[in-house]
Structure formats: structure tokens, C-alpha cells
Amino acid sequence: MRSESLFDALADISDDFIIEAVEHKLKKSPFAVLRVCALVASLLIVVGVGSFIFFNPGVLPPLGRTSGGGGLGQLGEDGSTVFMSYAGPVFPLSVLADAGGITAGRDISFDFSGIGQSRTGPYGISLHHSDIMVRDSYTLTNTTANEKTVQIIYPFSGSFYELGRVRPSVSVNGIALEPELLAGAYSGGFQGLAGQEDEAFNLRPINSWQDYYALLSGGDYLERALGGAPVLNQSVIVYEFTALTADHDASENPTLAVGFNLDYARTTVLSQGFHGAFIDPDSGFMRQSFSIPREFSPLYGRAFRLIVIGDDITGITTQGYANAGWHPGEERDDISAVMTRHEAVLGEILTLLVYEFFEIRGGYFGAAQDTMPVGFTPEMFFRAATELLLDYGMLSDEVIRRYHTGWLEDIFSETLVMTRIFYLTSYITIPAGGSVDVTVNMIKPASFDFFGSGTLNQGLLGYDMMTTLGSALTFSSQTAAIEGFGRIEIVSQNFGFDIENGITQVTLDTDVPRYFLEVRIR
Secondary structure (H helix, E strand, O other): OOHHHHHOOOOOOOOOOOOOOOOEEOOEOOOOOOOOOHHHHHHHHHOOOOOOOOOOOOOOOOOOOOOOHHHOOOEOOOOOEOOOEOOOOEOOOEEEOOOOOEEEEEEEEEEOOOOOOOEEOHHHOEEOOOOEEEEEEEEEEEOOOOOEEEEEEEEEEEOOOOHHHHOOEEEEOOEEOOOEEEEEEEOOEEEOEOOEOOOOOEEEOOOOHHHHHHHHOOOHHHHHHHOOOOOOOOEEEEEEEEEEEOOOOOOOOOEEEEEEEOOOOOEEEEEEOOOEEEEEOOOOEEEEEEEOOOOOOOOOOOOEEEEEEEOOOEEEEEEEEOOOOOOOOOEEOOOEEEEEEEEEEHHHHHHHHHHHHHHHHOOOOOOOHHHOOOOOOHHHHHHHHHHHHHHOOOOOOOOOHHHOOOEHHHHHHHHHHOOEEEEEEEEEEEOOOOEEEEEEEEEEOOEEOOOOOOOOOOOOEEEEEEOOOOOOOEEEEEEEEEEOOOOEEEEEEOOOOEHHHOEOEEEOOOOOOEEEEEEEEO
């Protein structure tokens, strides 16, 4: 199935989609109610939109300087600060395929005008107090005797959540381009809780330029982004729970628990809307549960679903509870639902759930088409979510502990906020023996340490750039400039700027992979 076909039907499922439906009223479960075991309790703590990241202050820094966590901190090999929140560098322009005969001059400018204030930037986009504007300009020269049409590609780091704010604009000879937007996979990894480093409970976003160097230098990340989307055409069984009823006045948090048997080696269960889980591979039993939404909830009137991949589940039983703890003595008979069963194609049901996810949160598409960032498509998000499922989720050969529950909201929510590399790409023509100017303008967030963290670098803001990482261009020169610097103090750098002595433009050495600038607002 081609990825383009996954979004042909957005809200309705055709008759061919539903192969079988069995409807019945849910009854009380004959199973004894089990309390959530320690394993599941730990899962419930860490799974969700928010992620808890623990930082190690690391080693003592060189004399005269502290940085990083715990007031002690850590410096990188080049003397720059290892920030608790790393925004990523500015990457260089590149050319796909044949770059022979093309040379590039690069001039980059860091504009600190208005820093320290929340303000409005280009196109009415809000700038945070630590954001700056970057102008990354290139002169591409065709040294051959023939006109050359090439595909340029410009990488930048960000997330779907912030895409509308950090997406650069690109122009050629002063004329704005409408480049295609591509999204790479999640760029980070996972880490354990303190004392449980071998368990991947938490997200571990990229926190250094060296991590980006390792990610992009081999070309595999870009190659994957340029390739095709995953195809999920396997048949699955979907159990839908609708027509939910509960007396909310009689229960603190009326909850429906669904228990069933399965062979964990032959069956994978994904769920939508569920947020409680008991997982016991030894006994071949699983319980999933969800709270009954009230009338004002965005979940009210929607279906809750179990998606079964592989052998079907058996012995399905249900029980209502006064709250999500499933405690004995809190069973309720006033909680009911209607269950239907049908077969579907995995890609199609996930497509439907992606749309429902955005309708519920009221952004990007579905309920708010006009808020969609330029170049963003539902197919793009669907691809990123399925890549997360295949790389680390329940469709992976090595499931990250964070995703053992199979809750798709966690996959979708984290796909939305995870940092990744995006690419802007377009074709341009360079005349024989001539040149074109490519200009990229962007908002650049700062790297920083969190306030209240106890480090000595609270208030220190970092900005950096890569000279050649991932670029197929041959650079004849690179320069950097600093503008609007009246309200900043440069604390550390390797550019060579000297504001007091009027040195605000410098020549860069492309043998230096990365340049950094760390400032404080006066």
C-alpha cells in the first residue's frame, strides 16, 4: 500500500473495511481484581506526554569555569558548555546527487536585536525572550560550461510541535521558494531512571553537537528521510467500545477494565484511549482500562479501541470500577458499554486514529486545518508515528520499556514533541559560469540550563553552527557576523568576535567542525 493512499478516507470507514462485527452488552468479569504490580506501576509512572529526564552533573570542569548540572557542570572538548537543554546547531546547506563543478561561499549572521523580550518576528511568529534571528546566506557558483539544475537541501532541528515557529524561509536571488518539507525520524534515544540505567524509561534527546555529528555524518539518517514510508498492510482485529455510560456522581473516577487472555509470543495489543494496564506474560493475561469521559470531555462520544495484531485474544471480560485502581470492593454495576469486533488493515485504522488524535487536541488538522504549519501533511506525521512504533514501540523487535503498554496516545503525543531533523528541499538552476544567491532566514532558539536547577549557568544562552556537517558542497569561504549586540555580553566563544574592539565579522575555518557563542543578556 502506497503511503499516499493511507489518507484517502479521513473520517469514514468503507463497508469493505468492516468484515465482521459482533455486538453485545458487557457483563461483569468473573476474574478476581488484581492490583497493579510493581512492573506495571513503574510503566504507568513514565508513560505519557511528559517525560522525566534525570541529569548527571558529570565531571569537574577545568579550572576557572563551571557549567551544567548540580552547580558543577561539564564542558565539552572544545570548551563550550554542555547545556541541560540543547537546541541544536545551525546546519549547512547541501546539494543532493551531483555537486561537481559547484563551489559555495557562506555568510552567516547572528542577530540579537530585541533579545530578552517576547516579541513578534517574521510572519507574525512569536519569538521567545532568548530567540535570535539567523540569516544563513550562500553564493553557489557553477564553474562548468553548462547550465546546472541541482536539488538543494537545508536541514534544521525541531519538532512537529514547534514546526510553525522554527521552520526557516528560503529564497533564491531574493525570490521566495516554496520548498518541499521532509521529516526525519526521532533523533534521540532513551535512558533509564537513576539506578536503573539499563531500563529505557525516559526519553534522551540529543544533548551535544557530537551526537548530531554521529547522527548525520554517515548519511543514513538523510537517506531514510528521502526514502519511502513504512507500509502497514497486515490484517488486524479491532475491538471498539462505544455507548459508554456511568454514574459519575456515584464514583470518584468511573473506570471500565477489560481483561483477556493472549499468547504474548504470538499476539501484540495496541490500544487507543486506554490508560491503565496490567501485563503478565507468565500467565498469558492482560488487563487494560480507561476512565468513562464526562459530557464536557473531548473524549465524550468517541470510541475506545483495542487493536490485536497476530492471534486473536480470548476470554474477554469486563468490569466497572469506582476508580482506576481496580480495588476489590470498588466494583460498579452502573458502568456499561457496547463492544463491537471487526477486522481491518493496520495502516488504515492507525490513519483514522491519527486524525482522531488531532481532532481531540484541536490543532494542525481535523478541527483546525488553518493552523497547519507550511509544508506539514498528515502523511508526514503518520509516517513519523509509525517509524516510532517500528523502531521502539510494540512493532519493534526490541520494545522500549516506555512503550510496553501499547498505548497509541503515547506514540502520537511523543511523535509530536520529539526532536528530529527536518529538511527543506527544492530545485534551482545555476547558469554556466554564473552564480545564484540562496538565503535562509530562521528563528534560532537558545541552548540553556533550567532555572531552579542549581547550576552556575542559569541565564547563559548558547548558539552554535556546523561548518560542513552533512554537506556535499565545496566551500570556498565561510564568514560569520554578529548584529544587534547592544544588550548582550559574550561569555564564551570560538568565533573570535570582539565587540569592544569592533570585530563583529570573522572568517571561519572549515576544518573546525563547529563554532559556538555563549552570551548573557545585560
